[in-house]
Amino acid sequence: MARREARATAESRPTTATASLRPVKRGGLWQLVDAKLRPIRDANRFFAALAMRGLARATIRAYGYDLVVLYRWLDRVGYAVRDLSGEKLLEYIGSQRTAGAQPTSINRRLTTARLLYRFCVGRDLDGEQGVVNPAPYYRGPGRDHSLGLHPLPRRRRLVLRVKVPRHVVEPLTSTEVRQFLRTLRRYRDVAIAHLMLLCGVRCIEVLQLQMGDVLVEEQQLRIRGKGQRERVLPLPKLVARAIADYARWERPSDCTTERLFVILQGPRRGSPMTMAGLRSLFRQRRRDRTIARANPHRFRHTFGADMARSGVRLPILQRLMGHADSSTTLRYINLSMADIADEYRRVVEELQRRYRVE
Secondary structure (H helix, E strand, C coil): CHHHHHHHHHHCCCCCCCCEEEECCHHHCEEEECCCCCECHHHHHHHHHHHHCCCCHHHHHHHHHHHHHHHHHHHHHCCCHHHCCHHHHHHHHHHHHHCCCCHHHHHHHHHHHHHHHHHHHCCCCCCCCCCCCCCCCCCCCCECCCCCCCECCCCCCCCCCCCCCCCCCCCCCHHHHHHHHHCCCCHHHHHHHHHHHHHCCCHHHHHHCEHHHEECCCCEEEEECHHHCEEEEECCHHHHHHHHHHHHHCCCCCCCCCECCECCCCCCCCCECCHHHHHHHHHHHCCCHHHCCCCHHHHHHHHHHHHHHCCCCHHHHHHHHCCCCHHHHHHHCCCCHHHHHHHHHHHHHHHHHHHCCC
C-alpha cells in the first residue's frame, strides 16, 4: 500500500519547474506535460472530467494555465498535489504576490488548486489550520440591499481568499471612440468595433459569430455566450451595414468556414480569425497616446456605462450583456469620477440659482 501511494505521489509531481500546456488535436482538449513532454496524469484526467461536464474549450484552457502555475510552484518547493493544505496555500499565495499576480488571478488559482485536490484525493482540503479565513458578516434579513429582490444563500464554509480591491473601470470618452474609429481601414475591423461598442459583445463571442447568426430581416443578432448560453440581441442599423459591407467587399468568397470574421491576408487567408489577431487589432492602435485606453474590454464596458446612463434597467442590461449574475452587471454600471463630477456640477449650478440673492 505504501509503495502504491508513493507511486501515485510521484505521478502527480512534474519532473521540473517547466510544466506547460499543449493543445491536443483529437477531441479538442488540452494536455499538461512536464519538461520531458510526458503527460501529467492527474491534471489530464482532470481536463477530461471537465470536458465531460460540457465546459467550453476556452474554459478548460483557463484551468490549464492555472495548473501550469500551480505545478511549477509545486515542483519548485518539492510538494505534490496531495500534500496541499491551508498553510501550503498560504505559501502559494506568497509566491504569487512576489510574482506580481493580481488578487483576482490569485483567487482563481486557489479555486483551481482546491478543485484539483478534491479530484485527486476525493475530499476537500482540511480545516486549513494556521490560516485566517474571511470573517462572516451580517448582511441583513437574507436579502441583497443593492437589488432588494433576491435571497442570499447562506455560505456554509469560508475558504482562504485574497482581498480584491475595488476598481472602477473608466469607460471611453466619445472623443476616444471617434479617434479610434478613424484609425480603422477595413470593413471587418469597423464591424468588430461596432459590435463591441453598440452591442456589448465579448471578444470570444465576436470570434464565434457565424454567418447565419446575423438575422438581417429580423434585425437580430444571435450570440453564443459563456457556458454555452445563447442570447438574441437587437441588431442596430449601423452594425448591420458594417457587417454587410465587410461580407460584400472583403470576406473571401472561397471561405470554407462558417465563421463570420476571417483572416484577410497571408497564407491563412480565409481561416477563422484568432484571438491573437483580434487583440493585435487593438494593440497596434493603442500606441497612439490619445487612445491608449482603447482595449476590447473597455469597449464592452463603455457599452454597459452608456446603457446605464441612458436609463436602461438592471435586469435588461444583464440580459443584453449576458451576465449570469446580476452583481456582475452592477460592477459595469459603477459611476466613474467623471460621472460624479458632472452630476455634482449640475446640482451645484441648480443650488446656486436657487439661493442667489437678487
